[in-house]
Amino acid sequence: MSFRLTPLQRRSIFLCLMAAPAAIHVAVFALYPILRGMGFSLFQMNLMQPWIHHFVGLRNYTDALTDPTVRRSLVVTIIFTVGCVAAELVCGLCLALLLWRDSAFNRFATTLMLVPITVTPIVVGLIFRALLDPSFGLIGYWLLQAGLAPPQGLLGDTHTALATMMGIDVWEWTPLVALILLAALKALPADILDAAEIDGAGGTRRLTRIILPMLLPSLFLVLALRFTDVFRTYDIVFAATAGGPGDSTNLLMLLAAKEGLTFFDIGYGSAISILMTLCIVLMVALLIVTLRSLDRRMNQA
Amino acid sequence: MKRRTLLATGIGTAAAMTWSRRGWSQSKPFDGMTLRLACVNDQYSPGIKTLAERFKQESGVTILVDILGYGELQTKITTDYVGHTKGYDLATTDNVWAPQLAEAGYTVTLNDWMKHDAEEMKLDDIYPVLFPALGNYDGKQVAFPLAGYANVLAYRKDLYKAANLQPPATMQALVSAAYKLTDKSRNQYGWVANGQKGAACAQDWMQYLAEVGGVLVQDGKPTLDAAPNVKSLTTYRDLFQKAAPPGAVNWDWDGREASFRNGLAANMQTWSVGALGYFDPTQSKVTETAALMVTPTATGMKPRYGIGGWGIAINADIEDRRKEAAWAYIKWITSPEIHKALNLLNAGSFLRKSEIHDPQLNQKYPFLPVIDESFTHGDPDFRPRVPQYPQIQDILGTAVNSALVGASSPQDALSAAQTQALRYF
Amino acid sequence: MSRRLSRPTLVAQRSAVIIALVVFLAPVLWLALTAYEPSRAIQSTPPLPWFVPGLANFVIIAQQFDLAKLTLGSAVISAGSTLLSLLLGIPCGYALARARHRGAIILAYVFLAIRGVPTVVTLIPFYLFMRQIHLLGTWWAVILMNATLSTAFVAWMMYTAFRTVPTEIEDAAIVDGCGGFGAFWRVALPLVRTSVVASALLCMMFAWNDYLNPAFLTRAETRPLSVALLTAFGGPTTSSWGTLGAMAHISTIPIILVALVLNRFLVAGLIRGVH
The missing domain is CATH 3.40.190.10 (Periplasmic binding protein-like II)
Incomplete structure (x- = not known):
């Protein structure tokens, strides 16, 4: 029996084949370990006490949700995440717009701007801890002398430490945001921009009415990426304050890493991590809904 | 690594040349073997790395020294023990890990070997407080003292x-x-x-x-x-x-x-x-x-x-011959001559009364009497x-x-x- | 954008960019400078930026580390992760952008969610998995791990980029007898060159400075620079800013050079877009 595919079917098969390698790779090398890790979270198991290994169902999850330390960390993490992502988006967009026009100067500046991303995050934390130190730091010492920092320095005071850590994260990741948005800006079709210019639309109007709507997909990408990554921040905080002073910079990831990789309470550590993943999924879903409605409203306008 | 390294390496090499003719070199029962040592990044680690070459010359055993940060070492060796992946034969071990290691049985209990080799190793030359302090829990010696602080x-x-x-x-x-x-x-x-x-x-x-x-x-x-x-x-x-x-x-x-x-x-x-x-x-x-x-x-x-520092432990998962080779290495690195050489390489990590009273080391470390007093009346707990x-x-x-x-x-x-x-x- | 700017605007733009660059570069420059300082000058109080420079720290790291091998490790891991991620991620992003099926968008979000899972969950299972398939300690283990995260990233970058390419152009190409793959390869891909280059650049940087995965999955012989960087800083009682600064030279300069080269392509894509 002869059998012919319609062009539409052929197209679907072709697209499936294009997506398949990535899907298979992610399924094997990411999904499989994740599922195993999720399995751990249902057990009471500590790798340092291998004789303890019982199934406890969701008890690790209920323990985590009722632990006051976890709750405090959740609040700190949410403030940190929202603050960092918002600041990075604004700074990154400004930078991208500044560097949009093509010139040798801008090309060179774009490259140099990437330097912070090339430094290992733990080292970023170390650099700023050193620079902001009120006794030895080139910045911290003079800030203290000028009376602009609390007596124990910006990272040593419960009121300023979180904001300072946010500043460090923004320093490190704004270039990434800027680069992605810059690539998107450069891919914008020139004719539409020219048309807008001929129409005589002013700078701000052009930005909010024409450029930003066209950038929405990239803005979403940047936001989603940064939300997922900032929520899991570990290295810079670990190196700069170790979660202190007090609990003021004690992000969830520090808790999860401590439980899982220092105490080897892998069941509890995995449970905290999976709760974090759920938070991230929730935040991104919220983001999608917001951006969709924004998209619709902009298209109507 | 400290800045005096260049000089110290020179001294170390010279010392190695003088000593390598003695003992050990005649029999090489583990010739050709390679042991992996997970070593914390501390003052003594460059010295451990330098001395590995000398151990190779004397015993034919290659010691691959993998220098790791504290947290990294802890997670890496625990993963290794838990997964029974035999990634490391030897690991430097913080004194506070001993209770957990002893309970889980992840490292070789050394008591019998120590009893057997006590005389050869001159164990009575090592400050007694260092045995409980650097790797003992409930009578089990799960790590041998390597660096006493x-x-x-x-x-x-x-x-x-x-x-x-x-x-x-x-x-x-x-x-x-x-x-x-x-x-x-x-x-x-x-x-x-x-x-x-x-x-x-x-x-x-x-x-x-x-x-x-x-x-x-x-x-x-x-x-x-x-x-x-x-x-x-x-x-x-x-x-x-x-x-x-x-x-x-x-x-x-x-x-x-x-x-x-x-x-x-x-x-x-x-x-x-x-x-x-x-x-x-x-x-x-x-x-x-x-x-x-x-x-x-x-x-x-x-x-x-207060007494602190590091012990060195043998992975319980590895084959018996490798365990024996690892023990041979422990005996070697903590022997009076080699441990002194380690300290001449800036280790600042002491074990033996003979080191504390050694004139050459006293010249390099002008504060050894203080350590002697602390070790003699030390508290491991x-x-x-x-x-x-x-x-x-x-x-x-x-x-x-x-x-x-x-x-x-x-x-x-x-x-x-x-x-x-x-x-x- | 190709229109000319008025002189005051240009000056304002350049000054803003220069200020931003100072903010981004000064901290790294400070670290680099510590390489030339004796350690008593680095942590002095009050902190002063002048000192008698020396090269002792470079001598130490050259002695303590096999720099060529470490650089090779970093290069192999970054290049491998980037190539694999692009190879997997670009076609996938294209398929996601062109598919009209609901499953496509679900797949896209699954990719994103997987990026959000903390390492604490995956590290130990992945470690055991690599042991099972005898890749533990090899560069492959790190490349495969990096690629899971970067593929998701590339797929999303390219999904976003391909959606800006009008399908009419491709349809015309298919009618001309290009075939599905031809339309992707010869028509759509060249139009999104800037995004490919940006993705490549970022993938490379993720892989280059990643610390936790290579620290666990490599051995002493396969270690990259990012891990050695921390070793150069030293242990709790022996921290050494000078050797860290010297090591940071070795680990930063190559990646900047690659970024400079790749950046030219970022511009080439733009010129094409204008025509």
């Missing part, structure tokens, strides 16, 4: 002299001297300790607490918020707020050591391992004025000198040696730091810590 007081002779004070004999004298030697207008502070949240501040406070007679675990139960502990934390907090350099609440060992080397702090309780740096002009501004003494204790108390130690340290790491930065009162911080700690007992 004594908790000592580093102080500034010149400042004490200028203020007409004697070096402190008791903890009370140290506290009052700390206040007297603080002069903020001259950027001079009488006190410094680790303040950073976590292991850093917990360990320094535990040391201080032991010296004033505080107890954290009694009869298998935590007693974190006992009245003397609260009182000691209150004194400790006041010292931080009134006599410590700005930023000390966020310092770990690096910042604390730097503050002493740069002449900012007049007193510092510290591990003897870093002391070589105070007398090295490329690192230190106090080469002429720094001095070391045994740590003071509260008036009327028997001295409790100033940090509770219980399997729950990591949790206690972490809980105290938050509580002490919260008190230091004024986020909560010492009483509240320790009460909360006690409630948390009870969950693990």
